[in-house]
Amino acid sequence: MNAKYIWKNGEFINWEDATVHVTTHAIHYGSSVFEGIRAYATADGAAVFRLHDHTKRLLMGCKIAKIQQPYSAEQLDEAITELIRRNEHEACYIRPVVFRGAGALGLEGRGRTPTEVFILTMEWGRYLGSEAIENGVDAQVSSWRRGAPDSTASMAKIGGQYVNSMFISMEAHDNGYAEGIALDVHGYVSEGAGENIFVIYNNIVYTPSIWSSILAGITRDTVITLLQEGGYEIRYEPIAREMLYMADEIFFTGTAAEITPLRSIDKLPVGDGKRGKITKEIQDQFFGITSGKLPDRHGWLTYVQQKTPVGD
Ligand SMILES: Cc1ncc(COP(=O)(O)O)c(C=O)c1O
Known part of the structure; x- marks a missing residue:
């Protein structure tokens, strides 16, 4: 309704x-x-x-x-x-x-x-399907690239630029995948049609930096904070496509997609094809904080109704 x-x-x-x-x-x-x-x-x-x-x-x-x-x-x-x-x-x-x-x-x-x-x-449920948060999704590397840094303003959510995201999504759906991942103009991994991407290999977390034509996602920033608190090493560097095939864990982040594991990319399983340990740990933190069950230690939540003061 x-x-x-x-x-x-x-x-x-x-x-x-x-x-x-x-x-x-x-x-x-x-x-x-x-x-x-x-x-x-x-x-x-x-x-x-x-x-x-x-x-x-x-x-x-x-x-x-x-x-x-x-x-x-x-x-x-x-x-x-x-x-x-x-x-x-x-x-x-x-x-x-x-x-x-x-x-x-x-x-x-x-x-x-x-x-x-x-x-x-x-009202909007899970963007990539209700099973996706636990079981992960299948994705493909898109034949569409993200806009070059001197042709679009990737860091701004400008409507016209989303034709690129639509092309990436539609191609993926036509090919039977839940989502597509675009490379940047140099051929390095950029992001999903509407999600940032995190790649975990040998316990190090890699994520493309803003020079790879990404939108600097607010969920991405949230996850970086949670990973840093968990003591994980994060590297912001150009990510070669084959890193996606070598990775132990990969997940998408975004307001719509929240934190969604990737199960396979281009039909190759990510790790053992199941949600990974670090992915689950970050999801537990994220969903714990957003549901109000874990303390909102960064002041990320704005309550719509005034909260009743403790003791009243
Ligand atoms: C192209 C693109 N990348 C990444 C994201 C994720 O950003 P956020 O976490 O701020 O929703 C979005 C969604 O806004 C997006 O449209």
């Missing part, structure tokens, strides 16, 4: 009324910037994971795409928590999107199109 309300330019409107005109600039050219955020169910109600990091990244994307919009990250944080309250979600996926609206079809768009800001929420 759809949520009741959508936030549009500062107002709460009914889901059915959140429509746009066909001349909307973003429909034609992908002139939008978006975020994907999750709120998790806890004993104290819904809690949004790393909310402010997401709204800050949204505003950074708007700066790069040169789309001016009037709201501060704090105002968007408030709008998001209020929307979740009004839609009465226990848990949800949150999609803010800022885009050039209807006005002119010239490519430039600036000054001739109004900026529209929408936030919608929806």
